[in-house]
Amino acid sequence: MPKTHPLAFNPDAVSVHLHWLTLRYGIHVRLQIANLRSRYGDQKGDRIRLSRYLSNDAQAIDTLRHEYAHAVAEFKHHSKAGHGRLWRRLAAEMGARPRSCGQGPLLAVPLLEPACTACGHTHAPVARRSRRARCRACRSPRLEWRAVITTRFA
Ligand SMILES: [Zn+2]
Ligand SMILES: [Zn+2]
Structure with a gap:
């Protein structure tokens, strides 16, 4: 998908929601x-940052x-403990769904999984x-690149 593809979600709806979160928690991002x-x-x-390939509001x-x-865990509670109890x-x-993985694929952006x-x-x-990738396990350069869809957050 070209970078110029229109967003499939409404960024104004996201901004309004961020405004509401900021009022409630007092953390500015x-x-x-x-x-x-x-x-x-x-x-x-x-x-x-939000991916421009998110598929709906x-x-x-x-x-x-x-x-x-x-951000609230980091700035209000001084915790960078990932998806632990405080974050959940x-x-x-x-x-939010208290999970480290998202639900549903991003818009038509298959990743490549080297096997x-x-x-x-x-x-x-x-x-x-x-081109120069090698297998992490056996160092072989003979990798096959399969297209997969990700559901990962960071
Ligand atoms: Zn190998
Ligand atoms: Zn996360």
Whole structure:
């Protein structure tokens, strides 16, 4: 899918929701729509990114809540403990699914999962094929790149 494809979700609905979360929790973040193909979104410091390939409003708002819960855990509770108990409590309070994986695929962006034809080892999916890649298990360069759909958050 070209980068210029229109968004399948309404960014204004996401902004309105972020405004409401900010009023409630008092943590200010910068929201960006990013070219993330291998995950729904991520959070680093006060920046939250949402994938431009999210496929509907519900998925986008769930991702915003997910990432905002990480920001609240970090800035209000000084916790960067990932998807632990504190994060799950905050996520549930915000109405996010308290899971580390998203629901449903991103829009038509299959990733490539390298599988080793020598030993059968499969590797984590990646956005781009790499010519010099070798099997992590047996170092063989004989990899087969299968298209898969991801449901990962960060
Ligand atoms: Zn191998
Ligand atoms: Zn997360």
